[in-house]
Amino acid sequence: MTTLQSGGPTPPDLSGRNLSLRRSIADRGATVLIGLCVLIAALPLALVAWQVVSRGASSWSLDWFIEEIPRNYRTAGPGMGPAILGTLAITGMAALLSIPIGVLGAVYLNEYGKNKPLARFIRTMADVMTGVPSIMMGLFIYVGYVIVIGDKTGFGGALALACLMLPIVIRSTEEMLRLVPDELRQASSGLGARKWRTVMGVVLPAASSGITSGSLLAVARAAGETAPIIVTVGLTYVYKPDLFDGQNTTLAAQIFRNASQPFAASQDRAWGAALTLIAIVFLFTIVSRIIASRFAIDKR
């Protein structure tokens, strides 16, 4: 802190009190406008959350999470256990398939491929794939896997979701790797580490928080997919822990199925499933935040 000398120039007044009328009106106006925009942006989110919670909360009970799904639309009462297990198992398997491949692919792109034609080609293709409608991935797996093995299975759904997640994981991870300062790589090389050690020991840990949140965003998106699941996974009312044995189901598929019936019982069930799905995605997000902050490189 420097003390001001008496008689020296007075510090500029930054409080905005003596702004001209025009500027203060513009300032107020802009502030109100921005605040309004935030409110408008938040409004649909708040309404969706309120709708889903107010309509779905009544379905929740212990049985809701354990019981099998009622076979009849008109049978009131709980049961979404198989869909919860299916959502977790199928998206979990999809994550297991796509995240390692995606992260290592991004390492290639950013650390090895850089601007080689192959790397640029993969980068462009990944960008294109991010924009492909999810049903395309479903149909691709339907033709390439489901018809070949002759059965709809949970694993088929996991494959479709993995295809959907892969480009997202690749692109978000690459962006994160690009943010790692080159000085870190140079310091690591300067200490005698080989390239693979630099990547594994310095670059990836430095980017880990960003990679984690990027990957979990992809997981959250996959968890809510309906179209590819309906094409590849089929339907079940009972617990199917084995993804390779027979048809399965997920929360998103159950929302679609139950919401399209006119009966109050099935519509309540759809709202309950929607709330459950939002809760699961919310949990994912919190976990990703915790992991990201835990592994963040700080205190430089």
Next chain:
Amino acid sequence: MKLNRRTIFGTLTAGALAMSMAACGGGSDDNGADGEMVSGEITGSGASFPDAFYAAAIEAYAEVNPDLIVTYNAVGSGTGKSEFGEGLNDFAGSDSLVKDDDGPEAGSFQYIPTVAAPITVSYNLPGVEGLQLDQETLANIFQGAITAWNDPAIAATNEGVTLPDTAITVAHRSDGSGTTSNFTKFLDEATDAWTLGSGDEVTWPEGSIGGEKNTGVAQVITQTEGAIGYVDLADATETKLVTAAIENADGAFIQPTLEATTAALDGAEVADDLSYNPLNAAGAETYPIVAPTYILLRTDYEDEEVAAGVKEFVNYLLTDGQDIATDNYFAPLPAGLQEQALAALNETIA
């Protein structure tokens, strides 16, 4: 700066969830002989139109025989038939007959009629109930030739009813649907006035509103004063829509009820392959717009256990299952057709 080598593994496995891999116990040596309960798992997929009835029947059947797990996935008639062709399901549900490029090969399947249901013509016109529409007027309303409710053509069959000058809004299915197919097929067969053709999707007049599935059309009708649309009986009843009485082949105006539907099945001519056309069937009491639905059985099941399971479940649908049809807004088969269906089932799966 703190670097931890393990973080990379944390990164790689983050998001991957614990997954238990337990083998499902499935199957037994039960061969499905009379008196013994078959077990295992059978899956069907197809038409969404009879989904509510099949779902109810599956639940009721699970109480009779909990060891046989039956799944019916309402993916639509077209998808159900192509999945049948690919061997992805054990039976398919379909509202329409199999055409050459649908998937199943000729001779590889057998139609089994299960239930039927009326397609209602529902409308939203406060204060006007029991509207009567003749077939030509119905066609003209849906193709946009009649645009107001007080049109003389409507008034002609509704003496004593005060019709408002509200504009007519046609509500239709936005998705390809068997309901659209049966409704337009009826108009096409019934009257020369109809010019839009028939099929899962047709080009509706400008200004009409599309709704997703029956539920969506029902919603459009509820929300739009002056709207008219075609909706299945379950949705119309559950959403408390007002239905119109439609002129049948004998010139009587009939409300869409299950009795009038079964009457239409009685009047319909059944072909050798058990397919039948109940649209505009003869009889004073028959409702003219009735949609049939079938189950496709394979003539050649590879797995005997699956064959026994399918046979037992379809047998249940055709016998005890018929009793719960009415509760779910579906009309049971008349006795004659039911016997034919059972005979075909026993012949197809020995």
